[in-house]
Amino acid sequence: MARRFKLRPLPNDSNDNKESLKMIDRREFMRLSFNTAAGLITMASIGSVGFASLLMGQPEADGGDTAVRFWVPSGAEDTAWFGDRHLEPMNYSAFQTAAANTKTGMIGAQGVWSGLPVNVVYVPHEENKDLPLVPDKPRFQYLDGYDLGGKYVGSGREVEDDSTYSTLSIHDNMIIIFSRCPHLCCIPGWQLVTNNYTGDNWASGGTDSGGDKLFCICHSSRFDPTAIEKNSMGRGVPFDFIGVRRTGGPAPNGMPLIPFVLNGDIIEALPDFKDWYAYCG
Numbered sequence: 001m002a003r004r005f006k007l008r009p010l011p012n013d014s015n016d017n018k019e020s021l022k023m024i025d026r027r028e029f030m031r032l033s034f035n036t037a038a039g040l041i042t043m044a045s046i047g048s049v050g051f052a053s054l055l056m057g058q059p060e061a062d063g064g065d066t067a068v069r070f071w072v073p074s075g076a077e078d079t080a081w082f083g084d085r086h087l088e089p090m091n092y093s094a095f096q097t098a099a100a101n102t103k104t105g106m107i108g109a110q111g112v113w114s115g116l117p118v119n120v121v122y123v124p125h126e127e128n129k130d131l132p133l134v135p136d137k138p139r140f141q142y143l144d145g146y147d148l149g150g151k152y153v154g155s156g157r158e159v160e161d162d163s164t165y166s167t168l169s170i171h172d173n174m175i176i177i178f179s180r181c182p183h184l185c186c187i188p189g190w191q192l193v194t195n196n197y198t199g200d201n202w203a204s205g206g207t208d209s210g211g212d213k214l215f216c217i218c219h220s221s222r223f224d225p226t227a228i229e230k231n232s233m234g235r236g237v238p239f240d241f242i243g244v245r246r247t248g249g250p251a252p253n254g255m256p257l258i259p260f261v262l263n264g265d266i267i268e269a270l271p272d273f274k275d276w277y278a279y280c281g
C-alpha cells in the first residue's frame with residue numbers, strides 16, 4: 001500500500017477541502033507540489049514568474065509581506081523546534097537560541113515567503129571560518145559548480161566577488177534557500193525525517209557525508225546548505241544561479257538562494273532573483 005502523508009489544511013480552506021487534504025499519498029503530494037507551491041498557492045493557471053511577481057510583497061516594519069514566515073508541516077507541531085510558530089514571521093534571535101542547543105551550532109526551519117516554499121538555515125560561519133576544516137565545525141564553503149555535462153559553470157565565491165550577486169553575499173550566519181526539488185518539484189525539509197543525512201552532524205567539502213542536509217522525501221535527494229556553488233539549472237529552460245549543492249539522489253542540481261535582510265529581528269527576503277524560482281512552472 002502506498003505510503004500516505006498528512007498535510008496541514010490551507011488557512012482559508014473550506015471544511016470539505018480540509019477533510020480531503022488530511023491524508024495524501026506520494027503521487028498526490030507531488031501533484032499538489034506542482035500545482036500549488038507548498039500547498040499555499042492556488043494560481044496554477046498563472047506562470048510561476050507571473051505569480052512570483054504578483055506575490056512579492058512590500059516591506060513592512062512589523063514583518064509584513066516581505067517577512068519570511070515559519071511553516072510547520074502537519075505532524076511536526078510537537079517535534080520541530082518552531083512547532084508552535086506556524087505562519088509567524090521568522091525572527092533571527094529564535095534561530096540563534098535554537099542553534100545554541102545543537103552539537104554543530106547549525107539549525108534550520110521550513111518557511112514560506114510570498115507563497116514560495118523556503119528553508120532558512122543558520123550556520124556558525126563567523127565562529128568557525130578560521131578553524132581547521134574538521135567534522136562538526138560547520139561554515140559556509142564556496143565551491144565550484146559543474147553542469148550535467150561536466151562543464152564548469154562558476155564558483156560560489158561570486159557572491160563576494162561579482163557585484164551582480166552582491167545581495168547574496170553571506171551575512172549574519174544565515175542563508176535562505178528556495179525549496180522546490182529540481183527533480184520533480186517536491187519540497188525538501190530540514191530534519192523532518194530521521195536518517196543518515198539529517199542528523200546533527202557536519203562534514204566539509206559539500207559531499208554526501210555527514211548530516212544536516214536538506215532532504216527530499218519524494219525520492220531521497222540531498223542538498224548541503226553549507227555548500228554554496230554556481231550552477232546551471234537542469235530542469236526546464238537552463239539558467240545559471242547561485243545556490244546550495246545537490247549531494248545525492250536524482251535531483252540534477254541544487255536549489256537557488258534568496259537574498260534577505262534583517263529588519264530589526266525580522267527576516268525579510270528580497271525579490272532580486274525571482275526568475276530563479278520559476279523552474280517548477
Ligand code: FES
Nearest residue numbers: 181183184216219
Ligand atoms: S522530487 Fe525530490 S527527489 Fe524527487
